[in-house]
Amino acid sequence: MNYVPNKAKLAPAVAGEAGVAAMAVGAANGRATPNSPRWAALEADNPIKGYMTAVLTGGDPATHAREASREITRALNLGGL
Secondary structure, three states, rough: OOOOOOOOHHHHHHHHHHHHHHHHHHHHHOOOOOOOOOOHHHHHOOOOHHHHHHHHOOHHHHHHHHHHHHHHHHHHOEEEE
């Protein structure tokens, strides 16, 4: 694999490479990891995993999304979970 295009209009450039082409489809709707020195700490105690677990076990998606969003924002802005 060489690279994944960062724009949907560039996806045809990798159509001949099945793995990269599949990632290009996902990248068209995805977002990059925030450029933050605090991102690694956030990943270590990832609120998204807690959100997913809560929703998959019957919790309200909107409620848990707000909670996870607050935790993520706090961690990136203040440097702690």
